[in-house]
Amino acid sequence: MQIGSEKASSLDLLSVVVASLSDGYGLDSSTGDAFVENRLLIAVLSIVIVVLVGCVAIFFVWRLSGRKPVEPPKPLVVKTQMDTKEDQGKKKVTVFFGTQTRTPEGFAKALAEEAKARYPNAIFKVMDIDEYATEDDEHEENLKKESLALFFLATYGDGEPTDNAARFYKWFTEGKERGTWLENLQFGVFSLGNQQYEHFNKVWHDEIVAVVVDELLHEQGI
Numbered sequence: 001m002q003i004g005s006e007k008a009s010s011l012d013l014l015s016v017v018v019a020s021l022s023d024g025y026g027l028d029s030s031t032g033d034a035f036v037e038n039r040l041l042i043a044v045l046s047i048v049i050v051v052l053v054g055c056v057a058i059f060f061v062w063r064l065s066g067r068k069p070v071e072p073p074k075p076l077v078v079k080t081q082m083d084t085k086e087d088q089g090k091k092k093v094t095v096f097f098g099t100q101t102r103t104p105e106g107f108a109k110a111l112a113e114e115a116k117a118r119y120p121n122a123i124f125k126v127m128d129i130d131e132y133a134t135e136d137d138e139h140e141e142n143l144k145k146e147s148l149a150l151f152f153l154a155t156y157g158d159g160e161p162t163d164n165a166a167r168f169y170k171w172f173t174e175g176k177e178r179g180t181w182l183e184n185l186q187f188g189v190f191s192l193g194n195q196q197y198e199h200f201n202k203v204w205h206d207e208i209v210a211v212v213v214d215e216l217l218h219e220q221g222i
């Protein structure tokens, strides 16, 4: 079988090898050169591919090792105890939430986070209003120590407070005879409701849950 010495393809080489095996022919010198050249080419290509694969692998390892592990969101620390030493002298803000399915809690936490970033010298506590006091007397005792309180209160049922705010609401609205005792308290009340409800943000006497709290805070604070 004749094979051009200059341009022997892999196919040609293969057929020579097969022929030499079956017919006992040996490779002539030119075919041998082409074979050596192709082997060299394959070896170079193999090295290039191995180097490329290695580079890609090193790149991915480097990317993965450089990437910071995803940190879970830090829970907002809810302080229930009085000031620690480092807190003393700082403005204290308590953000209460009255909620059924946590929407007001989300707002309260978002506000506290934003405010913390803006006012690093203030201390923000986010508080489930139901956990503010175990006994009714504690409500008064604790509220007297507040200087700035924010309330996020949702309206439910026929314009009623949420379950977790019911106890505070009852205590607060039934204690009108307390007179003026919150004069040092600055406060803000945010009402959460839905206009699609007949009693949009309303309780008896056409008052809003949050408005009731707001009005009473005014009454008892001024």
Ligand SMILES: Cc1cc2nc3c(=O)[nH]c(=O)nc-3n(C[C@H](O)[C@H](O)[C@H](O)COP(=O)(O)O)c2cc1C
Pocket: 098, 099, 100, 101, 102, 103, 104, 154, 155, 156, 157, 158, 159, 160, 162, 192, 193, 194, 195, 197, 198, 199, 200, 201, 202
């Ligand atoms: C069963 C139910 C009753 C509600 N009743 C009232 C209502 O009487 N007046 C009102 O303004 N909003 C009402 N809302 C709307 C909620 O106050 C509002 O969706 C609020 O954001 C819910 O907060 P949450 O995450 O604490 O449930 C009611 C919602 C539900 C699901």
